[in-house]
Amino acid sequence: MAIDTDLVGRAFPPTEPYRVTDVKLREFAAATGAPYDGTAPATFPIVLAFEAMNAFLEAEQIDLFRIVHGEQRFSYERPLMAGDQLVATLTVDSVRSIGGADIIGTSSVLTDDSGAVVCTTKATLVHRGADA
Numbered sequence: 001m002a003i004d005t006d007l008v009g010r011a012f013p014p015t016e017p018y019r020v021t022d023v024k025l026r027e028f029a030a031a032t033g034a035p036y037d038g039t040a041p042a043t044f045p046i047v048l049a050f051e052a053m054n055a056f057l058e059a060e061q062i063d064l065f066r067i068v069h070g071e072q073r074f075s076y077e078r079p080l081m082a083g084d085q086l087v088a089t090l091t092v093d094s095v096r097s098i099g100g101a102d103i104i105g106t107s108s109v110l111t112d113d114s115g116a117v118v119c120t121t122k123a124t125l126v127h128r129g130a131d132a
Contacts, residue, residue, distance in 0.1 A: 003062070003102040003127055007092040012059060014087040015051045017113070020044075022082040040080035046072065048088035049108040049121040056090050056106070062127060070103070070124035077117050085113040093122075102127040 024047075025040050034041035049072075057064055080086070087110070094105035104125040110118045 002097060002129060003060075003095050003104060005095045007060070007104075008095055009092065011089055011091040012052065012056050014089040014111075015048055015055065017085050017087055018048055018051075020080055020082055020084040020086065025082055038081070042074060043072075044080055045074055045088075045108075045110055045119045045121050048086055048110055049090075049123065052088040052090035052108045053106065053123065053125070056092070066128045068126040068128065070126050071122075072124075073122040075120045075122075077119065080110075080118060084118065086110050086118060088121075100129050102129065 020040065025044065026036055028034070028044050028047070029036035029041050032041060032043065034043070054064070056062075057067070088108045089111070090106055090108045092104065093107050094103070096103050104127060106123045106125065108121045108123070110120070112118050
């Protein structure tokens with residue numbers, strides 16, 4: 001099943017609020033081998049971006065096992081810190097088909113409890129169709 005190009009521009013509901021704690025930051029740093037200096041490791045926003053992506057896949061009935069993660073980027077407005085409460089809102093930026101696969105571009109904007117943008121993540125997802 002091809003991904004519907006009408007999804008381009010569609011924003012999905014935000015994730016549940018996520019409280020960033022020192023414990024979670026230390027666990028993430030240890031699991032990824034990243035240094036921890038009190039601010040979140042550079043790739044920590046993937047925790048919320050992945051939750052937003054899973055909600056998108058579920059809403060659109062896209063099987064996770066058909067997804068290959070192609071690229072991930074992070075753009076910060078400020079560092080994430082313990083005590084932040086964040087939500088992520090995913091938007092589908094692009095959909096194109098190549099050789100039986102759909103290439104889906106998404107962005108997830110992470111905002112704090114005041115509504116300020118903290119970080120924007122961009123991901124490229126490759127969806128293998130049933131014939132791939």
